[in-house]
Every structure is written in structure tokens, then in C-alpha cells.
Amino acid sequence: MAVWDGGPDLAGVVGRVLATAQNGLEVLRFGGLETGTEPAPFAVVETHKMFRLRRYFPNEPSTGPNIVLVPPMMVSANVYDVTEHNGAVSILHRNGITPWVVDFGSPDSEEGGMERNLADHVVAISRAIDLIVEATGRDIHLAGYSQGGMFAYQTAAYRRSKGIASLITFGSPVDVLAALPLGLPAGLVAPAAEFLADKAFSRNLWVRDWMARTGFQLLDPVKTVRSRIDFLRRLHDREALLPREDQRRFLEADGWVAWSGPAIAELLRQFVAHNRMVSGGFVINGDLVSLAEITCPVLAFVGDADDIGQPAAVRGIVRAAPDAEVYESTLPAGHFGLVVGSAAGQHTWPTTSDWVNWLSDNGPRPELVSEMSLVEPGHGGGVSLSSRITHGVGSVADAGTAASRELLGLANSLQRTSRAVASESVRTVPRLFRLGQIQSGTRISLSKLMAENTKRGGDSELFLFENRVLTHAQVNARIDNVVAGLVDCCIRPGQHIGVLMDTRPSALVVIAALSRLGAVAVLLAADADVREMMRLADSTVIVTDPTNLDLATAASDRVLVLGGGSGDSRAIDGADGTSIVDMERIDPDEVVMPTWYRPDPGLAGDLAFILFSRAYGKLVPWPVTNHRFAMSAFGAASAAALTDRDTVYCLPPLHHASGLLTTLGATVVGRSRIALSNGIDPANFAVEVQRYGITVVSYTWSMLSGIVRDPDFHINQHNPIRLFMGSGMSAGLWEDVCASFPRARILEFFATADGSAILANVSGDKLSSVGRPLPETNPVEVAAYDIVGDRLLIDDSGFVRRAETGEPGLLLAKAKHKFDTNGTVLRDVFTTRDRWEVSGHLFVRDADGDLYFLGATDRVLRTADGPVFIPPLTHALSRLTSVDQVVVYGVGEPGHQVVVAAMTLRPGVKPDSLTVTQLRIALGEYRADARPHLIHVVDEIPKSASFRPLSTGLVEEGLPKPGPRVWYRDDDGRYRRYTRTVAEKLDWTGSRTSDALG
Template sequence: MPPTPDAVSAALKTATSYVLNAVEVLRFGGLQTDEDPSPFEIVARRPMFRLRRYYPPSAANAELDGAGEGADAQPRPPIVLVPPMMISADVWDVSPSTSAVAALHEAGMDPWVIDFGAPDIEAGGLERTLTDHVIAVSDAVDLVTTATGRAVHLGGYSQGGMFCYQAAAYRRSRDLESLVTFGSPVDWRGHAPLGIPEEVVVTIARIVADYVFADRPLPGWLASTAFRLLDPIKTARSQVDFLRQLHDRDALLGHERQRRFIGGEGFVAWSGPAIVDMMRQVIIQNRMMVGGFVVGEHVVSLADITCPVLAVLGEVDEIGVPAGVRKIASVAPGAEVYEFSVRAGHFGLVVGSTAASQTWPTVAAWMGWREGTGPRPDGIAEVEPGAVVDSSPTKAIMLAADGAVQVAGLGIGAVRGVGKLAVGTLKATRAVGHQALHAAPRLIRLGQIQPRTRISFARIMTERARNQPDDACFLFSDRVHTFSAVDTRITNVVKGLIAVGVRQGDHIGVLMETRPSALVAMAALSRLGAVAVLLPPSQSLPELLRLSSVTDVVTDPEHASKVSEAGARALVLGGGSERDLPADLDAGVVDLEQIDPETVELPRWYRPDPGRAGDLAFVFFSRSTGIWQTKLVTNHRWALSAFGTASAARLSSESTVYCLSPLHHPSGLLTAVGGAVAGGSRIALSRGFDPATFDEEVRRYGVTVVTYTWAMMRELVRQPAPPRRSHQTITLFMGSGMPRGLWRRVLDRYPGTRVLEFYAGTEADVVLANLSNSKPGARGRPLPGTSEVRLVDVDPDSGAITAGPDGFAIPSEVDAPGVLLTRPRLGVDASVRQLRGVFRPGDTWVSTSDLFERDRDGDFWILGAASAVVHTAHGPVYPVQVADALGDLPEVDLAVLYEVPGADGPVAVLAATLWGSDPISAADIGGALASVPPAARPDLVHVVSDIPVTNWYRPDAGGFASRGLPKAGTRTWVLDADTGGYVRLTKAVREGLVPPTS
């Protein structure tokens, strides 16, 4: 049957409309809608942005570039809206029917929008960084606050919401009534788009940061294409639907501006530096989660956010994954966090019919509620920090009824499946060789060091400044010091030292509080080739200066007068705004800060970083039995500890090492600072260990590794854990000397962490490390690349090395005491006493003078220093062994062994403090010390009110020893020789232990 005239006419009309509309699309890029955008005025212009005010009350408020005088008396609550970097500010006003600014204005709000412009046509736009955007948001808040005279609500879409979080943390929530974010993930690394595994996300981010956008931007057309490719099926379906309806102009006009926006008109270029910064801070280092986010010269944490937060999330959003969006509750424990869930994808949260009907009415109601002018809006729910949710909305997509959406879900699932398959091999490789992969270059470098190899603290700092100049080196007082800036400062201090007569090889004292200038001083002396003599803050300063033959001391203003009074020349460095030096300095004080480095002419003998492996680099002091002794550390020994620490702790540029160890203690410079520098990690410095502020500083700096010495963490675990603790960033505690009982308490307070206990000789080429969490108290095994070690038998009475019939030393058996020997890798070192012919003629070994046992697995357990062993009539008693055994009791805090004279020779006394109010009994003590061989148990055990610690938190028993035998009573027990247990000490028994007097 032939078509009717009406059908033919309709077909021709449809074809004609199709052709006409197609020509219009080809000519203009889309259909002309004749829709007018919402009215706005640009009220401020800055290099980074233009500030739009929509529906302005009058033209009189057109510019705020002057003094900002006058305040808008309009009662409408202001909200500042922030777009993502690669999407134009028009996202807030795509079309009249879905316009965010129109909807908010109609609801009684005062909408403002930040317009970053198009970076590729803005002056310097392609050089913009992440910091530039965050500070721009903060500046805009100040402008709006000035104009309106009130705190503002701050809202951001996608990455714009991330800017809002970062700016709020940067401002410590000042002048912010609330935050509203739309599809803005906080954990983009752990909850990536399409459920891509974390390993793949980080790998891609590294490639993007290091090779793709290191020197080029992301064009707007590519940003648009990438956005659409995130959901290729939906994009293709939209294009097909558009072509099928191209004849029906009226059906298309309602969505035309939205289609053109997504199709490319709404996308702008993304500057390369900003991309690189985002890849590194947000994804690779995960700074929004762990803290330590760098904004210019400041370091911030999202834990600094205290204003209320409303996180709007899409149930089927595969870009701002709901689980990653909800993480704001975990990292901002001081904020009330709410969520509003919308059945929409990423773009549909802010543009489209769903946004018009759900998002904007709820946001307006939220603002009214926070302003106190309306009730709490329906549909919002408070988010707890530990909220758990499916990591990806794909499940929701698969359950959707619409067949096409099901297909899209299957497509996304396939993409995810490919991603998981691709990362399978990577996971297996990491599981087998992760540690070796990261440690190999450092260990190879250690193995290549020879006596004349140029290696030093300053040389490694130079390498860091060359390879990662813009990375943070020090974090101190919420300020960031980059490797490049620190390197420049070191060079300037070198010029100052040369100007006052310091030469290569000179021994120069360093007496400073823990601060960046202290490390700069040490690095400057290393760069100069001088020896840094690290002086502890002590009343014995004159004695230490004589002992080390030091006449010049680099010091901070706080110690300048003490140095001068002790007879040395004080070279004052640092102090910042707290400097307090008189204008007329005496001859014993030189202010290095007053020397202009530009005027210093470097002498011909100067060569930067001349230090070789065999050269002396540092001198430390230790005090044993009341006598000060010097400990000499070569560049090789510093490198051994530094690279060994970095390898064992897996330190990298993602790590932040919290340096709590005093810098005058070997573990401070060799382990904490050395390991961080060798690993390219950030060093967070504290003015002093303060348990009350520990958790706050850890969150702010994003600390992943905490250093300690001896019982330092004891005061920390006494503090109650925060009731609503944020996301835990610490993964590792590392140091030396932690008592075994304290070790367990640290792990209880910080579950999921581990303790890395080191033993590193300052004068011996040995580094032991306990890489396992299964053996608290063990010192572990020698690190690869370090020197060979042996345990040899010693005489139980004299402590001397026992020789066999052939005259050579006798290796210790498993679980038997022995002194630890190490073979120098670089040959004979005159700075320490050598042992020759130990195992064969002519061999060379060095004694650590520390006693150990080695278990069947090959792990070493320290018993104590040979000088601290108490040689009783029934055998030697080892201080660490008995203190750790008694410390295994949950009621015991610290324990320390000391020697007092007795009637039949030395008496071994173990003093202990209690943890809490529960007492201990003789049975408790006997049970705890049952693991110690009977001959090695202490003669007496008593409870004391306090055990003092040294400046580096080592338990000090000197005061107890001077008091003699403890008194008899209910808190003192004596060893029963017959049973091996303990009974209460009576006066009669005590009298039998008292030595005869003349």
C-alpha cells in the first residue's frame, strides 16, 4: 500500500527538520537555545580568579579591589561555589532549569562563584599549582566576608570540593559557616574511579606526574574526552539518542546546553604543575587522608576543619566514589559531618533534573538549618568516622532496573575486571620482593662504599635538592622547608662559617635545640668538611669542651651565653623571630645571621661535600658510670645507619618521619634524620616531645613513622587515646632500647602499627633490625650490606673473651650469652680499638662491648652492656634480660637493674615501678623471672615510686645504687636460692646481706 500524502508530508517535514538542525549543529556546535544565563557581576579580579556575584543587589558593589568599605546589609546567607580545575565556572549555571545559582537565589541565598578562567589564555595560567587554587579559594572567602560582613558557606563540586576542604583546613575554618561538597572524594587513592585497585592508581599517578604532565598541560578538549570516556557506554548512548531526536528540536532544546557543556564547551585546560601536585599529594602521598598537606609554605591537615560539613554523594557515581567521599568523617574528627545521598552519577549531582529537584532544595535547607532559620532538612544523615560502605557503586548500578544502565554496569565491571587482572602480577611481585625492590639500590650503594668514596650527610642532601627540589624536607612549626630551600640555606651557612675562619677538618661544636637550623648547621659543617661535635645540653659543658678540644660552637640564641661562659666562641645561628641577642655582642659571640653570604668570597681550597667514607664526621658523647666518653662516627658509619634505616623501614618520599629523638643522641642523627634523608622522606621536627600534643602533631604533619629512644613512648601511652580519633596515619615506630612491656603497650594504643627496633653501633659497622612483629624485645638480624657479626663466649666473672685450646675465640652456642663482634668492612679504623687474630691469624674484629643471645631463628636478643652486668656470687645478672622479663607483667611499668655491695660480693637489685594501682606479689615476680636462668636472676626485687630517665629517656639507676640495699618491707622481695622463687625480704635476711664495715 503506497504511503498517504500526509505520511509523505510528515516524512519530508521530519527530514527537513533533521537537515536544518544538523546544519545548525555543524555550523554553531549545537542548537541555539536563546536561553539567557543568570545575571552576575564580576566584583573582584585577581591574577588567579574572578569573583562573580550572581543576582547582585546593585551595581554599586561592582568592585572590592579597594578597601572593601561598607558591608552588604542584605540578610541572604552567602555561599561561595568553587568549580573543579578542568571545568568552567559555568557549571553552576548551565541552563535555567538546572541552574544552581538560580535555585539558591530563589531559595533566599546569596550565590557567589569563583571563576578560575581558562588557564591556557590567562597570563601564567599554565604555571598554576594546587597551592594557587587553594589560596585563591581562601582569598575569595575573605572578599565575600568583607562584602557581606558575615561568615560564608563554602561549596565545591568534585575537585572544587577538595579545594574547599583544603582551604578550610588552611584557614582553620575561620569565617566558614559550613562546607558543602558534591562528589568530592577525600580518599581518591583507596577508592578510585571504576574500582581500579590502589596499586594501579598509584602507578598511574607516578607515570603521570613524572613523565606525562611534568612539563605540559592537559588541554580542555582532552579533559572533555577523558571525562566522557569514564563512562563510554553512557556517552555513546547519549550521542545516539541525540541523533535519533535531531529532527525534534523542541525535545532537544531542554537538554541542549547541558549536552554542549559536557561535549566540550564546559571544559578548560588543566595546568601541568597543578596536575603533578595533585598526583603527588592527593594520590601518591595520600595527604588528604594522612595529613601533612602542603599549601605554599604551610602544612595543614583536614583534622583542622571544625565547621559543619555536608557531603552530597551520588549513589551511582563512579568518579567521586561514595566510600571515598564519606572518608571526610574519618579525617575531620572535630567537624560534624553529614551526607545527602542522591540517585545520580557524578555530573548529575549538580546539573540536571535530579539536581534541580533534590540537590539544590536540600542545600538551601541545609544553609537555613545552619543559620538557625529552618529545621534540619530531610534526607541528610550524620556520618560516623568508622562508617563502612561498598567501595564502589557498581553494585547499585547492576541492581538498577533500566536495561541500558545494566549494560553500562556490566561494561564498568568489565573494566574493573581487566584492571584487577592487570594488577595481579604486580601484587604478587610486591608480595615477594617489595622490600628487596626498594632496598636494593641503597644496599648496593652501601656495598660499593670504599674508604675514599665520597659520601656524607651533606652530599646526600645535595642529591635530594637536585632530584626532588620542591619536595618537603623539614616540617617545623606548621611551616614547610623544601629540599631546594634547605640546600640554599646550607650553602649560605657554609659561607658564614668560612667568613669566621672555620676550615676543612676543624672540630666545631653544635649546641642547639631541635629545629631546622640545627640540622642545617650539621649539614653545613659536613659540606665544609669539618667535624660536628654534638654537645648535649648539660651543666658539664666546660668539661665536654675540654674533652673534645673544641673552641668554636655553633649555637642558637638560647645557648649563646652558656657557650661564651664556658670559654668557647659562640657562633649564633637561627632563632627566627625569637632571637634575643644584644646589639653590642662581646668578643665571645658572633652572629652568623649578620653575615651577608653574597659578600663572602670562597677560598680556593673550598670544595663542597669533600667528605670521604673513612673521614671522621661526627663526635657524640655518652655518659657511663658518671664519666663522659666520646663516640666517633665516620661518614661510612653514618651512611650505614642512614641507608640501613631507610631500607629496613621502607622509607620513601611518601613517608614523614617524626624526629623526637634528641639530635645530640646518635639515634637522632644516624637513624631518624639519616634514614629520612637517605629515603627522600619528609622530616617532621618537634620543639620537644610533648605527649599532650603528640596526636595533634601527628595528624597535622601526616606522620607515618615515629622515632624514639629507650622509654620515650612511656609517657605517650599513659595519655588516654582521643575519644574520636581520626584516620590513623602512623604505620611504624622505630628506634632503639624500647623495653619489651612498653613495646606491647605502644602496639595496643596504636593498633595496626609495628615497632622496628634497631641496634646500631656508633663505633662499629653493625646494624641489627627487628623486621618482625612476632618477637617484641628482639634486636633482629644484621641488615644486608652491613658487616659480618659473631657472638663469642666470655668469662662469666671477668667478662673477657674466652679462648679455646687453639687460642682463638669460641663462638657462642644458640641461646647462650656472648659478646657481639663485628668485622670492619673498610679495613682498619684507628678511631676504635681493634681485635686481631680472633678466629684466624691476622683477622680484624671490633667488639661492641654488648652481650647478646642468638635464638634458633638467627635473631639477636640483647642482654645488656658488659659494663652494666652484675657479677654476683651465683653468676652474672644481665640488666636488659631481667628488666624485660619483669616488664612482661602487665602491672609493671619500668624496671632497671643495679649493683650494690653485699656481704658475699656484689648484689643484683632490680627496681620496678608499677603501671596503675594493681600491686604485684612474690608469685608474680617468680613467674615473670622464670624465663631467666636461675643463676642469672636478681638477688632482690623492689617496687619504687619512680625511676628517673636521662635526657634521652634511658632509665637511670645511679641514684638507687648510691642508697645501698633497699629496706625490708611489703614491696621488697629476695631470691630464695633453694626454690629459685622470691619471698618477702625481712630485716633479718637484709642484715645478712649487708657488707661488713670497718
């Protein structure tokens, strides 16, 4: 029988036990094994409240390129020097590059550190760049890992790439919501991030270093547990553990720092909830910034197994920075492995060195760098199951988790429609419910809604203008100050006050201040008869800005001036005998508010605004109650699906319904940001869309023609615009806007002059349709109508007959509230005891129930052959590819009018390119006698301040004279050249044309 004598096997076991105990004791005492490695030498060359600037290898001359390395907020700056030979700074230095590192320290141990926000970090990096550029006389290469790379992007955009030779990022997401860690759905993460930003971290909650470490480890708990088990199993083999010991200690102990609450809140709000890295419009130090302003080359490192900086999110930089040359380098690594470890030492940092030297003309283009391909959002790009398995995260448990996530992703994709409907319902139902609850005594007004938004999120941005940002709280304070000034000027609740101002923040503040006071804002148009408007509105006081002061003093004897600054050099002069008050010189703190003052007293039945329209060629006041305003604002916000993640570009003037109701009103209801512009300019439009992060553009009439039809207009095709909303757009311009912005849709509104009917083409898929009534607004019907006899048609039962599909009729709106009725109300119309307001507008309904506008009853052209509707002809001719603006009008007496269409051509189009065949095809769906008698090309068609093409001057000129740019319609509906000989022979009206002209 063999006897074990405790030979070499026993000695080996004992040796392993002793080695394990010895190494374990060292780990317990010192946190890890002593590796004997030394950190790379560096000197702190600048100490700032926000950072310390390290220059590595300070005793060696800096003759080559300079690179600035930025760590994430939660990771120590030592991340770039974790291992002695494979660390970033060492490899870069060996390749002739001078490394600099921005060290933010740990905010919990820095003075004021827990008050830091994201903007502080970006401004600090920008300051460091200035210091290095000034010291070396060279542009630098800016690099960042994870959130440090996000900082790098933001800093480059903030500086407009000044002083930056290139950007290099490692696992840094740009389109954050395109692919989230753990496959989390963006639809859930974005609202959650917003909630946490507003309710948690804004209240001084912060993340400690151990919490950051734990959170990182929980992103891949299986790998974390496996790594620790592997370390314990090898604890006896010191030589096997030492090569990875520095990396392990960094990950599990030394590498983490705290996050300040404000920085986390801003990260969650701006770059997760609102995803403004890709859409633009984020705020840095009070300036609006967009990655679209990055122009230097970009190299992004992508990890195939990176579940934090997912490939799809990282590749979002292609869409976000269209003017930059963007490259990528892909490697088989997870998030941390991109910058630390063997893969980083063999791939990341040598490739980074080659990139820097290539751009410095010191070497060829790196072999492992390629142009980044464009991946559309929602088309994959997450970390796949195969990548997880291949790169060591494919244990059975982890594989099951990953597979489950991919299956869940597939299920989510299949159910995206139902999710979208549910998401819209969450936003829309409460709005419509509140709208449905409004009664005559309900307190509701523009200023009350703005005050509610301030209470909900005072620090959120509200106005964007001239690259400036004003928060809800700042605007609310300004409104209160203007209210004090109005009270000091003896303005009382209920008083009608004219507002004659350009579309600027001060104009919106004045309108809101009048609402807060309980006064009525009379919205005046500078291109109309201001004195007549004031008379019709029973108003004697005008609030104006310096730009419109002369117009205001000519129309009123009492003028209040606001806006334009308040310096000593400000000179406010007016006409003799005019009382002018410069409100900027009133100190609101010195105003004693009267006892009767109550903020936001407006009730639903109270008059809030007076707008103006035209009927039979005359100005007509359009009274708008607070309820009418709420109907438009809530309905438009719901139709446009506006949220606080939207930025609305307000282009229309505020005296137009699209500016006041469907832009300002809807934006306030949606709690969206409002961006204002100084004018309609193609280049400025393209810049501000990206810089402000515009998602919704409001318009009126032909406003967008000068943008999309400008030969030099160019905009990033991946711009954030999702919607255009407004009224009056022609069919041809509609098609051009859709062609220029293929991912956006058009939401066309229509509101009657008294506001009783509010329609919208919510689907956006029917050209020139105004759709259906908005939810919770008044129902409408199209009543059968005798246009010639100007009367409603009655059926056999004695009630008014509803118009058939395709039959022109008169629009009636059901009168829900007696307190909110401005126009003529008919009773017992379709049934007993019903009440309907008469709109004065003609419509036709298609088989789907969608409505098409045919014009006001007083605008129908009455020819010898019968009535002719202007809007359909305008839409048809506007679709000609050579045509820019179109107006259709009548010449002569009603019953014998000649229908004339005037057109301007697009820039660069010659008149002879327009053929008679094109005219006939454009009007082919209309009967011959419903087409214009004459069509002519003119050099210019005047436009109103709201960009509505005007025909008044052309009507006064009478029939166009014969010439090469004029065509007439023959009896078959074909068009021919209109010559003098033809003009003498034609008979349009039952008498010879020459006789008709007198």
C-alpha cells in the same frame, strides 16, 4: 496490485529529513540548539587577580543563609547554572538561600593564570569567604563539586573552619588512592603521578580546555559515543532534545576551562602521589594543613555510579576529619549527574537546601541525609558492575570492561603480597647496591646526599617546623650560607667542631654545613660534661644556639652562635675572655671562598662525626666515618621502607645515634620530609601528627611514655602513622605504643658504640628483640663467652666456638673494610684469616636467629650466685600494667652485688595496687637466683636528654631502706615485704647485710 501513492508516510519521512537538516545546520552554526533559556541573574561584587565573586539574584535582599559554590579547576563556574529551573543557584534561591559563586575564569585568558597553583585557589576562596562574612555578618556554607569540593575541604582546614557553618561536597575524593577511576591500581598511579608532577607539568606543560573535556569523556567512552549517537538519531525531534540541550552543550563545548601546569603538578604530587588529603601535612601558602582540623559539619554527596569521585575515596573524609560530624547523601548518578540534570534537580539541590536550612534552624534534618559510615581502606567502595548496569552505563562492551576490571581487582588483591615485595625491591635494591659499592675513596657524606636530593627535587619540602615549611632548595642555600660563615670564622676541613644545639632546623643545617666543608661535627649533649667531651674529641670551637650559649662559653674559649634570629635587638654575650662570633651577622655574599674549598669533599674512610657513649662509667668518644654513617642511613632507610611520601617526626636529640643516624640519615636517604618538634607534649604530638601528616615517628628509650601513658592523651585512630623507629624502648612501653597505634609497627634498632654492628627488628613482631643485621651492613656472630672469666671459649679445633641457641655470648661483627675499623679486631676467630671486631656487648640468639640484647660486658651484675643481665629484667618488670619506668642496678662489690630494681608507677596508680603475685608472675621465666634481690617503688627516676632512665643517683644511695614500698626475694623466688626485721636477718652477699653496709 497496490500502488504506493506517496501519502502520509512519505510526507513524514520528508519532514524528518528537513527537520534533521534544519536542526543540524543550527548545531553546526551555533554549536547547539537554541533553547530560549536565560541564565540566572548575578552581579560580580568583587574582582580579584585570582577570581570574580558572583552574587546571584543581586536585586533581592539577602535575609537567609549564604552558600558559596566552588567549581573545579577545569570546569566553568556556570556549572551551577546549566539549566534554568533545575540549576543549583535557582533551586537554592527558591529555598531562601543566597548563592555566591567563585569564578576562577580560564587561566589561559587571565593575567598570570598559567602560573596559578593549588594554594592560590584555596587562598582565593578563603578571601572570598572573608568578604561575604564581613558583608553579611554571618558564617557561610561552603560547597564544591569534584575538585571544587577538595578546595572546600582544604580551605576549611586552612581556616580551621573559621567563618564556615558547614561543608557540602559533590563527588569530591579525599582518600584519593583508595579507589581510582577505571579501577587503576594505586601502586602504579602514585609513582606515575609523582613522575608527571616532577618531569612534565613542572616544566610549564598545561592542559587546554579541549584536553580536559576529552579526558573526561574518555573516562567513559562507551557512554560518550552512545550519547552522541542518540543525539543524532533524535536530531529531527527538537522538542525531545531541548530539555537536555543546555546540559549537552555544557558537557561537549562550553563547560571546560584550561588547567595551569603548576596547579596540576601540585594536585598530582600532594593529593595523588602523597594522598595528603587523608594523611595531612599538605602545604597551603607556606602553612601546613590537615583536614583533621575541620570541625564544622560535613555533608558529602556520593554517586553510586561515579567513577571519578568513587564512593570509597569520597568517604575517606570520615577518617580524615575525626572531629567533624560527617553525613552523606547517596544518589543513583555518575560524576556529572551529581550536580547537573534531573537527578541533581530532584535530589542534590533540594537536599542541599534542606541541609542548609536545618543547620540554620529553619527546618528539620533532611530525610535523604544519614551519618556517613566508616569504610576501611581496601574494603571495597568502588563503583560496582551492578551500579554501572543499573545507571545506564551497562552496555555489553562496558559491562565486559567493568567485569574485567573487577576480575583484575580480585587478581590484584590475591597478589598483593608479591606486589608489595616487588615495590619494596624497587626502592631497596638500588640503595643496598650503592651501599655495597662504597670503597674507601668513594665520595659519600650527609651533605652530598642532601645536595643530590636538591638536584633531584629542589622544590619539594624538606623541613617542617613550627608550622613552617622549608624546601630542599631553601635548606641547601642556607647550608651554603653557613659554610661561608664557617670559612669566614677560619674553620678548615678536617677540624673537629663541637655542635651544642637543640633539635631545630638550624642544628641540622650546621651539621650538614660542617659535612659540606669537610670538617668533623662533634655532637655534644647539654646534660653531660661538655668540657670533657671537647677534650676527648680534640676540639676547641663550639657552634651553638642562643639557648645553649652559657654552656658553650663555659666549655670553650671560642664560640660561634647560629640561629634564633638576627635582628638588631639580638644580644649575644658570654663569659669574660671568651671569643664569641654571632654568625647571623655575617653576610655570606661578602665572604670570598678560598681556592681550596670544594663542596662535599668527604670520602667514605674520612671521619664525619664524633658521638659519645659510656663505658665503665666514663665518657668514650664514638668516631663515625662517612661509611659508618652511610651504613646506618641506607640500612635504616631500607628497613623502614622510607620514601618521599613519608614524613618523619624527629623526636630524639641529634647527639644520640637514633637522632643522627637512624632519623636524619635514613630520612635523607629516603628523601622523606623531616618534621621537628619543640618538645615532647601529648597534646602537641596529637596536633602535629595530623597537621604535618606524620607517617614515621623516631624515638629513644622512654620518650613515648609521656605521650601514650598520659591520661588525657587522645589522637585520631585513623592517624597516618605507620611506623615507630628508634632504640631502647622497654617491652611494656612497646605494648602500650602498639595498643595506642594498632595500625603501626615498631622498628627497634641497635648499633654498637663503634658502629660495627647495626641490627634491626624489621618484622616488629618479637617483643624486645633487636632482630638481625641490616642488609649490606656487617654480618655478626654470637661467640661463646665466659662471662666470669672474661674470655672467649675455644672449641676442639682451636677456633672460637659459636654460641648455641639460647646461650649468652659476645657479639662480634665481621670487619669488611680496614679503613673503617675503630675497635679491637681479632683474626683467625672462626676460620683462618677472618677478621672480627669485638663489640663489648652480650647477646642471646633464639631458634629463628633473632638477637636479644643482654647488656654490655661491663654492665653485667656479678652476684654471689653468678652473673645477672639487666635488660631482660627491665623488660619483664616494665610489662606490669601499673609500672611506668624501671631501672635495674647493682649495689656492692662485683662478685657480691645485690641486684636492685627501682620502679615508678603510672599516673593515678597507688603503690598498694602492686602485689607480690604480680611481681612473681612478671619474673616467672627467670630462675630464682637471676631475679632482683630487692624491688622498690620510687617517686622519680631521672632521665637523660635522650630519655634514658638513669640509675646513677640510686646506686649512690645504696640499698633501699625497709618500708611498705620495698619487697625482697626469698630463696624460692617469691617476693615479700621488706621490713626492718627482715633486713636485719637477710644475708645477700655471703655476709650479713648489716655488716655489708658497714
